[in-house]
Amino acid sequence: MPGPGPHLVYSLGVGTGLMHLSGGWFSPHHCLVYALNSFLGPDLGSFSEWLTSSLGAGEDVGSSLMDFLHHPFYYVLILGVPLAFFYGWLSKVALQRGVLGTISGMPLKRRQCLFLVAAGSFSHFFLDHLFEENGHSPTYMWILSTGWWQERxxxxxxxxxxxxxxxxxxxxxxxxxxxxxxxxxxxxxxxxxxxxxxxxxxxxxxxxxxxxxxxxxxxxxxxxxADLGVFVFLGVYFFLPHVLCIASIDQKEHLELGEQLPI
Structure with missing residues (x-):
């Protein structure tokens, strides 16, 4: 499966593009939260399995975490809310200490962080499903099964x-x-x-x-x-993350600040 490099480059590239297209309303805060959850996110399960097997202790726990966390939906359902609180706090600290700024001058809200956590998880599996298990992942095999390969x-x-x-x-x-x-x-x-x-x-x-x-x-x-499989795959793992990223932009702040700016 893809290593840390492709996940990080893909998510940071998408995030940077959204920053440019949105005129900065998709801020560096948005971009980093999205990228971190695409880069490390669901691989926390893989990391826990590797760590426990390396230490020779708690391997059953690590394997269970791998099964639950390395999943596009379970990761969001299990860790989405706790991570939203954590990233909301981290965004506030980064803004107060002048590490990263935002065009609105406001940190990310927990709702915005939850959207970005979910977007990162789905983007992570956009690469994983295509390039893992020697092309024989269950999702990829299902996509191909919606085509017609028996005969002409x-x-x-x-x-x-x-x-x-x-x-x-x-x-x-x-x-x-x-x-x-x-x-x-x-x-x-x-x-x-x-x-x-x-x-x-x-x-x-x-x-x-x-x-x-x-x-x-x-x-x-x-x-x-295999049009059915392609549509489902693109809808869940390509278009949905981008929609969630766009939804994470606070339209209220945008409008309020826009009213204060000179025309």
Whole structure:
């Protein structure tokens, strides 16, 4: 699986990009909390297992911690709230001592820290699921299982029609929502575009699931492609962490400070 270097570079790279795009509202505090939970986060379970095995004591405890903590959801459920309190306190100390600043002059709140802990955990497994166990991790194998590898996939006219209609609706809908004559604000256009994408993805996944799991005998939903697995993987381990990072930006502070700034 990836070592500390790739996890840290990936998360710091994403965090730095968000800092730039947000004009500093995704602050260095946000970036470090996110990066620490992507870099070390769930690997606390692996570290505890290594430590207890090296010391020759408490190996059962270390192994149990490994099973529970090295997991994208269990890590957040077990340590999310305690870590949110800890990082909130750490952000306050760093701000008071002038170690790291924020554009609002305020430390991270516990709610923001909880979002960043979760985002870090999911980003950690974005790399782990792709590059661990010699490509035979359960998650990666499930992704591939949603493709069609038994023999050459048959040509199914219904799949061509369904996929063609969905992709056409996505492209045409996006162009319509964002057309210059729509008269909508950028925020409204973005919101409607996101809703359109989510609806199309859900319908696409519903089609794939119906062909793979509900049809008897099953048939390939999109030729040989593992689209269902790819959508689920990207949704949970790529897009969700970015959404959580964006959600960790305090919009209230942003608006309040914006009202105080000269136009």
């Amino acid at each position: 996939a048959p040509n199914n006219p219904d799949a061509v029609v369904v996929v063609g209609v969905l992709t056409a609706c996505l492209l045409i809908g996006f162009i319509y929502i964002n057309s210059t004559c729509s008269g909508k604000s950028l925020v409204n256009q973005t919101s409607r575009s996101v809703k359109l994408i989510v609806v199309i993805v859900l319908l696409y996944c519903l089609w794939c699931s119906s062909q793979l799991y509900w049809r008897n005998p099953p048939q390939p939903p999109v030729g040989e492609e």
